Amino acid sequence: MTNETLIFGHRGYPAKFPENSLNGFQYAIDHHADGLEFDVHLTKDNVPVIMHDEKINRTTNGHGRIHDYTYEQLQAFHLSNGETVPKLKDLLSLAANQPIYLNLEFKTNKIHYPNIERIVLDMVHQYHLVYPVIYSSFSLQTLKDAYKVSPNEQYCLLANHPLLHPRELMIDAHLAGLHLNHYQPLRNIKERIWTIDDPSTERKLLADHVAGIITDNFELANDVKKSVLV
Structure with missing residues (x-):
């Protein structure tokens, strides 16, 4: 529980834009989302890129695993709006000096990319972000490894099942x-x-003051939040 519930755009704004697209991220920043949630993988040449799946099949006109392509090779494929797969640093450039929270998910639950924690953390530290980045992962080991690299960060575990002993964890x-x-x-x-x-459901969570709601439609959630606060 917290004082204010923040509204995060899940993969940007997929209700209006292709998921994890720079256009969606920019729109969310311009239209006052509290935060952005997004997913990071590494290419064959260790460039952090933003995509949910470990394969490009679902969201681009290409096929195969992200890690089997160099970043330059990946540019041959496009999202449904014509964008190429964005680099992490592209989003960091958009978010720098903006009042937007970032929730970066290390996408390591299916493929563990060697050294992804240090590569990503070192890159994030190069940018002036208004708020500390919130790092999340389904992989507890990834979060522990990231903590060893940079302990003064916010690390959060993703879970799709009830946790029996959350405080001890x-x-x-x-x-x-x-x-x-x-x-x-x-x-x-x-x-x-x-x-x-x-x-x-959003109203119930707002009433209980959860720290954040992650949603595909942040504008709708913002309207709900405003109605609850009235």
Whole structure:
């Protein structure tokens, strides 16, 4: 629970733009999303890029695993709006000096990219961001490895099942919060809940002051938030 519930655009603004596209991210920044949630993989030449899946099949006109292409080779493929797969540094450039929270997911639950933690953290530290980045992953080991690289960060575990001993887990792994696809009423633990697009559910979560709502339609969620605050 927290004082204010922040609204995060899940993969940018997929209700209006291709997911994890720079156009979607820019729109969300310009139209006052509290935060952006997005996913990071590494290319064959260790360039951090933004995409949800480990393969490009679903969201581009190409096929295959991201890690089998160099970044230059990846530029041959396009999202449905004609954009190429964005680099992490492209989004960091958009977000620099802007009042926007970033929730960066290390996408390592299917493929573990060697040294992704240091590569990503070193890159993020090169940019002037208004708020500290929130790092998340389904891989507890990734979060522990990231903590070894840079301990003064916010690391949050993603989970799609109820957690039996969340406090002990958080202490053991130096976690700052939990990102769940269900709501567990936990006192004094920052919970961000995904992916919530139903206004009635959003109202309940806002009433309980969860730390964040991660949604495909941040503008709708913002309207719900305003109505609750009136």
